[in-house]
Amino acid sequence: MPITSEKDEMILLTEEQKDSNGLTESKTSHLHDVLRKKLELAFHKQTSTVVVHDIIKIVAEHSAIDLAYAASELPPRARPVIYENLSNSNDKIAFLINTDSSTRSAVLHYISDEEIKNILEEMAPDEGVEILEDIPERRFRRVMEILEPIKAAKIREIKKHQRNTAGRLMTNEFFSFAMDVKVAEAASYIRDNPGIDLTRQIFIVNQEGILQGYVPARNLIVNSPHLPLKQAMRPVLHKVTADASREEVVEIVERYKSTALTVVDSNNRLVGVITNEDVLDAIADIADETIANMAGTAEKFSEHEPFIKRFISRAPWLIVTLCAGLINVGVMSSFQRYDGGILTFVMFFVPLITGMSGNIGIQCSTILVRSMAIGLISVTNRTEAILKELLIGITAGTTFGLLCGVSVYALDFVGVSGSGFTPVAVGVMVGIGLMGACIGSTALGVFSPLFFARIGIDPAVASGPIVTALNDFLSMSIYFLIAIGLSSLFF
Numbered sequence: 349m350p351i352t353s354e355k356d357e358m359i360l361l362t363e364e365q366k367d368s369n370g371l372t373e374s375k376t377s378h379l380h381d382v383l384r385k386k387l388e389l390a391f392h393k394q395t396s397t398v399v400v401h402d403i404i405k406i407v408a409e410h411s412a413i414d415l416a417y418a419a420s421e422l423p424p425r426a427r428p429v430i431y432e433n434l435s436n437s438n439d440k441i442a443f444l445i446n447t448d449s450s451t452r453s454a455v456l457h458y459i460s461d462e463e464i465k466n467i468l469e470e471m472a473p474d475e476g477v478e479i480l481e482d483i484p485e486r487r488f489r490r491v492m493e494i495l496e497p498i499k500a501a502k503i504r505e506i507k508k509h510q511r512n513t514a515g516r517l518m519t520n521e522f523f524s525f526a527m528d529v530k531v532a533e534a535a536s537y538i539r540d541n542p543g544i545d546l547t548r549q550i551f552i553v554n555q556e557g558i559l560q561g562y563v564p565a566r567n568l569i570v571n572s573p574h575l576p577l578k579q580a581m582r583p584v585l586h587k588v589t590a591d592a593s594r595e596e597v598v599e600i601v602e603r604y605k606s607t608a609l610t611v612v613d614s615n616n617r618l619v620g621v622i623t624n625e626d627v628l629d630a631i632a633d634i635a636d637e638t639i640a641n642m643a644g645t646a647e648k649f650s651e652h653e654p655f656i657k658r659f660i661s662r663a664p665w666l667i668v669t670l671c672a673g674l675i676n677v678g679v680m681s682s683f684q685r686y687d688g689g690i691l692t693f694v695m696f697f698v699p700l701i702t703g704m705s706g707n708i709g710i711q712c713s714t715i716l717v718r719s720m721a722i723g724l725i726s727v728t729n730r731t732e733a734i735l736k737e738l739l740i741g742i743t744a745g746t747t748f749g750l751l752c753g754v755s756v757y758a759l760d761f762v763g764v765s766g767s768g769f770t771p772v773a774v775g776v777m778v779g780i781g782l783m784g785a786c787i788g789s790t791a792l793g794v795f796s797p798l799f800f801a802r803i804g805i806d807p808a809v810a811s812g813p814i815v816t817a818l819n820d821f822l823s824m825s826i827y828f829l830i831a832i833g834l835s836s837l838f839f
Contacts, residue, residue, distance in 0.1 A: 383410055383418040391426045404433050412439035416447035427451045428458035437470055444479055452482040461487070465495050472545060473502035474519040474626065480507070506620075514597050515590035517630055518611045518620030524551040525577055527560060532573035534563075546621055549608045552581050557617040559584055559610060587612050590619060594630045599724070601627045672817030679824050697778050698824060700752070701785050705823040706816060708744050709789030712737045713815055716797045734794055741790025745783050753779020773834075781830040785823035792819055 383406070390402035407415060412434060419430045427447075434440045444452055444467070456464065456479070464483075468476045468491070480488055480503070492500045502520050509515025521544050525534050534550060550563040561581040571580050586600050587610040601609055601624070609627075611620040716737060719725045725733050757775035796815050 379414060380417055383414055384421055387418055387422055387426075387430070391422060391429075400429070400433075403429055407433045408435070412442040413446045416443045416445075416451070419443075420448040420451050424450065424454040427454045431455045431458075437467065441467060441471055441475075445475055449482055452479060456483050461491050461494065464491050468503070469496055469499055470543075472519050472521055473499065473506050474517070476503050477506045477516070509590055512594045512633075513590065514588045514592040514594070514609075514611050514622060515620070517594060517597060517626045518590070518622045519546060519626070520620045522546045522551060522618075522621045524553050524618060527552055527554065527576065527578035527581070529577050530573065531568055531571050531575045531577065531580065534577060535568045535573070538568075546608070546623060549621075550577070551584075551610070551618055551621075552577055553618055556615075559587070559612055559616055559618040562608075562610075584610055586610075588622075589613065595634065597622060598627060598630055598634065672820060675817075676820050676824060679821060679828070697756075697781075698827070701782055701827045702820050702823050704748060704752075704782060705745075705785040705789035706819050708741055708786050709793035709815065709819045712741050712790055712793035713797050716794060720797065720801065730798075734798070737794045738790060741793070742787055745786025745790060749779045749781075749783025749786065752782045777831045777834045780834065781827040784826045784830050788822050788826045789819050792822055 386402075386406050390399045390406060407430065415430055415434075419427045422430075431440060431443055434443060444455065447455075468479070471479070476499075480491070483491075492504065495503070505520055506516060506518065523534070523538055523541075523544060523546070525537075538544075538547060538550075548565050550565065550568070552560045552562060554560055560578075561583050563577055563580050563582070567580040586604050586606055588597060588600065590611055590613065592611075597609060600606065601622075607624060609622040610618060611622060613619050716725070716733065719733065753775040755775075756778045757771045759771070792815060796818070
């Protein structure tokens with residue numbers, strides 16, 4: 349099969365952006381699929397051999413970033429081959445940074461300590477820490493011993509901070525100058541140090557290293573070369589400490605549109621800077637973790653991991669669902685002792701009741717979990733957020749309860765009746781039952797994330813299978829109690 353070039357593929361994108369069902373796909377997703385297929389052809393699964401010539405051709409025609417994403421879907425033993433055939437260190441660095449953890453582990457296991465050292469010397473310290481997360485502690489110490497001392501010290505400084513904190517997001521390579529340094533002197537120093545990427549803001553400190561302000565890079569061009577930096581300096585309005593959570597960092601950057609967020613110690617000494625790229629990575633990680641937790645699976649395994657390993661990671665949440673289902677069966681069975689007539693008929697509406705109420709409850713909990721994750725809910729506005737979600741849920745329950753009651757009543761006109769009972773009675777019971785179940789699910793969806801957060805359990809986890817299971821039990825109980833109560837009034 350001939351291997352097309354990336355240029356040819358991009359020309360064909362507009363013709364191949366629709367699948368057989370007419371669904372559109374992005375250029376990047378299309379390119380990813382094509383590249384993945386080409387790599388799979390170059391790696392023969394049956395014989396576990398690699399067609400090196402094809403790999404070299406593929407690597408030469410595609411960017412390291414695209415290869416990094418595609419390689420994560422290959423068997424682990426094939427991934428180092430991609431890395432090995434990258435032409436230069438910049439591509440190798442881009443590959444390691446943009447690929448997933450399992451691919452990095454496979455590559456780092458393959459290459460020597462010396463090569464890891466060479467790569468780290470060309471990387472920013474925060475990127476180096478991210479890479480080194482995928483090697484054992486013993487090997488980490490070996491690499492640090494042979495690494496250039498200043499670079500090793502910077503990596504250790506970042507690594508000592510806890511995960512998901514500002515200290516882990518920041519880079520400690522930046523430009524800082526004294527207040528009396530001239531513009532020309534600062535510009536000359538920046539030109540002589542091209543290895544430091546952060547040049548959008550130049551930071552000003554005093555003799556003790558205490559942050560005084562910053563100078564936008566543009567000011568080094570538009571101002572006189574003889575102007576002291578303190579005269580072009582602007583105040584730093586927003587800063588965090590190294591132990592601040594990544595959620596706090598994201599909230600500040602999103603709210604104030606900061607291009608670079610400074611990190612200081614308890615004495616206001618500048619220790620690091622968080623860039624927009626770091627914040628984007630943090631946002632993506634928060635979103636992935638939240639979605640995974642709410643789905644009841646926080647697995648980080650590739651498609652090629654043993655199925656039993658992936659099953660074990662999901663099993664606890666499936667057990668929760670199984671137990672909840674058995675409880676729900678018990679609830680339904682307990683109501684069988686009541687008069688079978690109309691209650692038997694309204695039993696048919698249980699899937700509708702649990703589905704509608706569950707969706708409303710999950711909507712409320714999802715909104716609150718997201719707001720809590722990015723710091724939008726505080727002590728001062730918590731009550732307002734709760735009341736707003738309760739009002740939305742009650743409105744939705746009332747609206748769809750009425751709509752459902754009218755629809756059930758209308759079923760009588762097409763020959764569907766409630767075992768001889770009046771359609772009005774059935775419509776009222778189902779409509780009010782749905783209304784009550786939706787309101788109960790709303791309360792569960794609103795208060796459960798706050799409750800679990802208070803007792804130290806991740807609200808995202810609690811709002812997944814656990815809340816879903818509790819909702820089914822609650823909504824069915826409310827529905828049946830309302831149906832029994834109303835049936836005694838009607839009959």
